[in-house]
Amino acid sequence: MAVLLLGDQLHPDRGPVADADRVVMVEAWEFARRRAYHPHKLVLVFAAMRHARDRLRERGVAVDYYEADTFGEGLDAHFAAYPGDDLVTMRPASHGAADRLRALVTARGGTLRVVENDLFLCSRERWDDYAGDAEPPYRQEQFYRTMRRETGYLMADGDPVGGEWNYDDENRETPGEDYEPPDPPRYEPDSVTEAVIERVGAMDGSYDTDPPGPGWADPDPFFWPVTRDEALDALDRFVEERLAEFGPYQDAMLAGERSMNHALLSGAMNVGLLAPDEVIEAVIDGAREQPETPLNSVEGFVRQVLGWREFIRHCYREAMPELADANQLDQTEPLPEFYWTGETEMACMSDVVGGVRERGYSHHIERLMVLSNFALTYGVDPSELNEWFHAGYVDAYHWVTTPNVVEMGSFGAGVFATKPYASSANYVNRMSDYCSGCPYYHTKASGEGSCPFNALYWDFLDRNEERLRETGRMGLVYSHLDDKHGEELDTIRERADEVRAMAESGDL
Known part of the structure; x- marks a missing residue:
C-alpha cells in the first residue's frame, strides 16, 4: 500500500x-x-x-x-x-x-x-461529542474551553492559568507613532523553489477567471518558508522575537506594516509543514523560557490556533455545502474593482489591498474589519468576496475562507456568527493610523469628503433593519440609528449611493 x-x-x-x-x-x-x-x-x-x-x-x-x-x-x-x-x-x-x-x-x-487527518487537534468524533445534537449557532468560546481542558494547554489543576480563559480585552492596544515591529524572517529561494517561481512566472494567463490568472498581483520577491526546516525556524523566530508583543498589538494596524507582530505561520500550517500542537507547545514553552512574555500574548495565540482554527474547520464541515452560497442578507453587489487593483483614495483599503497584492497576506483584523467590513456594508455578494479571499491569500483554502468570509465577514448564514461585524470609520480610526493620512474625513457621515465607511455603515443598518434589529447584540446600534431620521438619514442614503457609484466607476 x-x-x-x-x-x-x-x-x-x-x-x-x-x-x-x-x-x-x-x-x-x-x-x-x-x-x-x-x-x-x-x-x-x-x-x-x-x-x-x-x-x-x-x-x-x-x-x-x-x-x-x-x-x-x-x-x-x-x-x-x-x-x-x-x-x-x-x-x-x-x-x-x-x-x-x-x-x-x-x-x-x-x-x-x-x-483521520492528524494535522488537526479536534477529530470529527471529538467534535460530535462536544456539539452533540446542538443546532447552530455554535459557540466558539465554549468549544475553546473544552479543548483547553482536553489538551491541558494553559491549564493548572483544572483551571485556566492566570484565572481567566480569555484575555482579549488586553489585546486591543495601538502602538505609538514611532513603533517599529521586528522584521519577520525571509527565506531565500533555493534552486527547487526558483524553478517553481520561473514556471509560475511563465504561465500564459489563459485562465477562465476574471481577472485572468495571477497577473493582478504586484508581488514582492518570494520569501515564504517552503521546507520543514524553514517553517520550524519561522516558528522559533516568532517565539523569540515577536511573541511578547503579539498580544497587545494583535488587532492594531499601521500603514506600511505588513505583519506587525503576527506569526506568519498560517501558510506553513495550511500546507502541513507545521502541526498545530507543535506550534502551540513551542509558544507555551518559549513563554516559560522568556518570563517577560505576558500571558495575554500566549493565550491570544493559543486561542487563534486551538480555539478558532479548529472551530471553523468543524463549522465548515457541519454547514457545507449550503454555506458556500449562503447569503441570508440577500447581498447582490459585485466586488469593487479596487480589491484587485488597490486603486482607491481610501487609505486603509489601499494599504491593505496593496499588502495582499505584494505578499498574499494581511492579518486577521485587516481581513475582517477593513476588507470584509467594507464589502459587507457595501452589499457585496458573499460568494464573490470569498472567491477573492480564496485567490488572494497564501494561506487560503476553501475550508478556511468560507466560514471566515461568508459566515463571519458577511454574516451569511448564522452558523456561528450572532451579529454582523459591521462598523463605521470609528473602529478603523481607533485601531490604526490610517485616518490621519486619508483624504476622507472619518468624522463625517455624509456629504463630500465623508468617509465611505460611515455612510455605508448606517445605510447597511437601515436597509437590513427588518432582519437585524431584533438580532442579539444589535439593540444599541439601532438605538443610534433611531437618532438619525428625516433629512439626516436621507443624506446618508444619498452618500451611500454616491459611494457605490464612485466605486463602480473607479473614482472612490
Whole structure:
C-alpha cells in the first residue's frame, strides 16, 4: 500500500506518511488555473510539495512524483505503472474532496482508504461529542474551553492559568507613532523553489477567471518558508522575537506594516509543514523560557490556533455545502474593482489591498474589519468576496475562507456568527493610523469628503433593519440609528449611493 500525500498534508511525521515505504504525489497545474491565485500561493504550494518529496527520498522513502496538467492525468500515469494499486490518505479538509479522490482512484482500478487527518487537534468524533445534537449557532468560546481542558494547554489543576480563559480585552492596544515591529524572517529561494517561481512566472494567463490568472498581483520577491526546516525556524523566530508583543498589538494596524507582530505561520500550517500542537507547545514553552512574555500574548495565540482554527474547520464541515452560497442578507453587489487593483483614495483599503497584492497576506483584523467590513456594508455578494479571499491569500483554502468570509465577514448564514461585524470609520480610526493620512474625513457621515465607511455603515443598518434589529447584540446600534431620521438619514442614503457609484466607476 502506498500513501497518497496531498499538497496540504506535507508534514513528514503525521499520518500514514510517517511510516511509509512508498509515497505517491501529484503536482497538478490545473489547480493553478482554477482561480486568479496570487503567485506566492502557487509557489508556496508547489515548492513545498517538491521539497517534501526530496526530504522523503533523503530518508529512504520511494516517492512516485507526477507533474501533470490534471490530478486525474497524474493518477493515470501512476496506475499505468502500478495497476490496481492500493492507496491511503488523510481525509482532506475541503468539502467533498475525499469522495472526489476516491472516485478518481476507483475509476482507474485502484482503491483508496481515507483515514483521520492528524494535522488537526479536534477529530470529527471529538467534535460530535462536544456539539452533540446542538443546532447552530455554535459557540466558539465554549468549544475553546473544552479543548483547553482536553489538551491541558494553559491549564493548572483544572483551571485556566492566570484565572481567566480569555484575555482579549488586553489585546486591543495601538502602538505609538514611532513603533517599529521586528522584521519577520525571509527565506531565500533555493534552486527547487526558483524553478517553481520561473514556471509560475511563465504561465500564459489563459485562465477562465476574471481577472485572468495571477497577473493582478504586484508581488514582492518570494520569501515564504517552503521546507520543514524553514517553517520550524519561522516558528522559533516568532517565539523569540515577536511573541511578547503579539498580544497587545494583535488587532492594531499601521500603514506600511505588513505583519506587525503576527506569526506568519498560517501558510506553513495550511500546507502541513507545521502541526498545530507543535506550534502551540513551542509558544507555551518559549513563554516559560522568556518570563517577560505576558500571558495575554500566549493565550491570544493559543486561542487563534486551538480555539478558532479548529472551530471553523468543524463549522465548515457541519454547514457545507449550503454555506458556500449562503447569503441570508440577500447581498447582490459585485466586488469593487479596487480589491484587485488597490486603486482607491481610501487609505486603509489601499494599504491593505496593496499588502495582499505584494505578499498574499494581511492579518486577521485587516481581513475582517477593513476588507470584509467594507464589502459587507457595501452589499457585496458573499460568494464573490470569498472567491477573492480564496485567490488572494497564501494561506487560503476553501475550508478556511468560507466560514471566515461568508459566515463571519458577511454574516451569511448564522452558523456561528450572532451579529454582523459591521462598523463605521470609528473602529478603523481607533485601531490604526490610517485616518490621519486619508483624504476622507472619518468624522463625517455624509456629504463630500465623508468617509465611505460611515455612510455605508448606517445605510447597511437601515436597509437590513427588518432582519437585524431584533438580532442579539444589535439593540444599541439601532438605538443610534433611531437618532438619525428625516433629512439626516436621507443624506446618508444619498452618500451611500454616491459611494457605490464612485466605486463602480473607479473614482472612490
